[in-house]
Amino acid sequence: MIEARGLSKRYGPTLAVDGLGFDVRPGAVTGFLGPNGSGKSTTMRLIMGLDRPDAGTVRIDGRAYHQLRRPLCEVGALLEARTYHPGRSAEKHLAALAAANGIARSRVAAVLDTVGLTDVARKRAGGFSLGMAQRLGIAAALLGDPAVLLFDEPVNGLDPQGVRWIRELMKSLAAEGRTVLLSSHLISEMALTADHLIVIGQGRLLADTSVAELTAGGRTLEEAFFAITGSSAEYRGVAPAEHRRQP
Structure with missing residues (x-):
């Protein structure tokens, strides 16, 4: 489970995240929604230890990211699509990650098959389309078979068939009991994919509720x-009191 409490992060004069708190629980796809500039990507970076909060804490199964002994085997994330050496093949990129994290080489072929990149596994990733790059990023996130997964805009660059594939993959991962946090600007797709929603605006929690409750009344x-x-x-009807920003 992911637990955020009182998270705040400022970049110069900009307050990107402001007293944010929420839980992301296993067994469901939790959608992460907010307007552009609302603090979604910053929050994901804070979860992954890529930035330090100015205040508050975020824990993954009770520990900060830097305390995880084998991070890739506990948390998988796609935050940016093209985070690989363009001269390496998809297979070699994943093999290097596996070797560095003590993961069996057999997982490379398994995740390439899962994301549909087996036929291009030995091609240079620098020539991949954005959609193929997204699939490779998802493969890297799945490589360590982690229980916690974060995906920031994973449908970027995918055609309708690819978007549907992402939807089914997210649901299947959650059905296995994993914790899945999914950020997307495609609200209609989130309505089909997510079970629970966290909505933020200006770095603050606006809603923490199920899709069914948020869309009640037709x-x-x-x-x-x-x-x-x-x-x-604030959307006080459904945001848990312990997570709300205190005055």
């Missing part, structure tokens, strides 16, 4: 999203 997720994010008021 409104679409898009309508609910704009109703929440279009106001500076």
